[in-house]
Amino acid sequence: MSSPQRTRIPLPASGIDLRVSIGSIHLKNPIIAASGTFGYGIEFAEIVDLNRLGGIVVKGLSAQPMAGAPPPRMIETPRGMINAIGLQNIGVRAFVAEKLPQLRKFDTAIIANVFGHTTEEYLEVIRVLEDTDGVAAYELNISCPNVERGGAEFGTNPALAAELVSAARKASKGPLWVKLSPTVGFIGVMAKIAETEGADAVVIANTYPSLCLDAHTKKSRLGSTTGGLSGAGIKPITVRLVHEAGRVIKLPIIGLGGIESPSDVAEYMVAGASAVQVGTAHFVDPRASERLVGGLEEWCRDENLIEINGIRGSLKA
Numbered sequence: 001m002s003s004p005q006r007t008r009i010p011l012p013a014s015g016i017d018l019r020v021s022i023g024s025i026h027l028k029n030p031i032i033a034a035s036g037t038f039g040y041g042i043e044f045a046e047i048v049d050l051n052r053l054g055g056i057v058v059k060g061l062s063a064q065p066m067a068g069a070p071p072p073r074m075i076e077t078p079r080g081m082i083n084a085i086g087l088q089n090i091g092v093r094a095f096v097a098e099k100l101p102q103l104r105k106f107d108t109a110i111i112a113n114v115f116g117h118t119t120e121e122y123l124e125v126i127r128v129l130e131d132t133d134g135v136a137a138y139e140l141n142i143s144c145p146n147v148e149r150g151g152a153e154f155g156t157n158p159a160l161a162a163e164l165v166s167a168a169r170k171a172s173k174g175p176l177w178v179k180l181s182p183t184v185g186f187i188g189v190m191a192k193i194a195e196t197e198g199a200d201a202v203v204i205a206n207t208y209p210s211l212c213l214d215a216h217t218k219k220s221r222l223g224s225t226t227g228g229l230s231g232a233g234i235k236p237i238t239v240r241l242v243h244e245a246g247r248v249i250k251l252p253i254i255g256l257g258g259i260e261s262p263s264d265v266a267e268y269m270v271a272g273a274s275a276v277q278v279g280t281a282h283f284v285d286p287r288a289s290e291r292l293v294g295g296l297e298e299w300c301r302d303e304n305l306i307e308i309n310g311i312r313g314s315l316k317a
């Protein structure tokens with residue numbers, strides 16, 4: 001694993017410094033496309049200038065290809081959506097052979113979202129990626145059931161989370177981000193586990209388990225009954241999680257959930273995030289992330305800020 005994001009990025013001509021660092025990774029701006037909402041990145045290359053983005057997290061990768069959940073897979077809710085895609089993906093080997101060579105041509109950080117249903121499955125994905133170039137970091141999606149432990153979710157069980165992050169740390173030379181589940185009693189506990197077990201950053205957070213049903217048919221509106229809620233409606237809850245985690249850990253935090261506007265980005269950063277990801281907004285406008293980069297520059301100008309980093313963790317008591 002190696003990637004150009006290890007070298008310092010020059011100051012942009014605009015004079016507004018949007019550069020941020022997540023540990024050893026340098027991003028030209030804090031806007032990253034979120035996993036599962038931006039394909040493998042290259043599908044968007046004709047309509048989005050991928051070089052403008054701070055980074056792209058690709059669709060979750062498993063050791064073997066997965067067909068995903070039965071339809072319907074997505075439903076709109078007031079101020080958001082619920083998805084039950086079932087982690088459909090082409091598998092890590094096809095990603096490396098077919099997608100990564102094209103992605104490498106772009107000047108943006110490529111982050112591989114990794115998942116499995118056993119610790120060994122996660123490690124297999126990492127091992128395949130370790131043998132290739134062009135991935136700047138791994139993002140472990142720990143909101144998955146562990147089939148060897150009766151389906152208990154890695155992300156809500158401290159012992160399982162610790163075991164997984166520790167094993168992933170040993171398996172990977174590159175930066176390791178851990179994407180936390182929001183449905184835990186106190187997010188600080190899971191964030192601390194990630195820090196203790198050697199993660200380089202935490203990503204807060206994944207979707208909120210939800211059920212959207214039709215009272216007349218008495219059936220779920222989704223093929224696989226429950227799904228994950230995302231979009232603007234979750235933003236205030238997740239901003240609180242970022243704030244609470246930031247009081248417990250020293251690791252960089254990447255915040256996401258419901259970001260649509262430059263001031264949403266700023267809210268997450270004021271709460272303590274070093275960077276953000278943009279997900280559901282891509283379903284309204286595929287260019288949402290790119291638009292936010294320009295919008296954030298404007299926002300900084302309006303706020304008389306010359307560097308975005310200055311607002312990180314600036315929440316007033």
Ligand SMILES: Cc1cc2nc3c(=O)[nH]c(=O)nc-3n(C[C@H](O)[C@H](O)[C@H](O)COP(=O)(O)O)c2cc1C
Nearest residue numbers: 034035036060083141205206230231257258279280
């Ligand atoms: C259709 C869809 C697919 C997703 N797939 C993944 C995935 O493969 N891996 C993952 O870690 N998160 C996945 N997510 C979660 C998003 O990356 C993000 O954490 C969540 O949607 C909250 O951000 P948002 O409100 O900006 O969408 C998915 C979300 C959506 C809407």
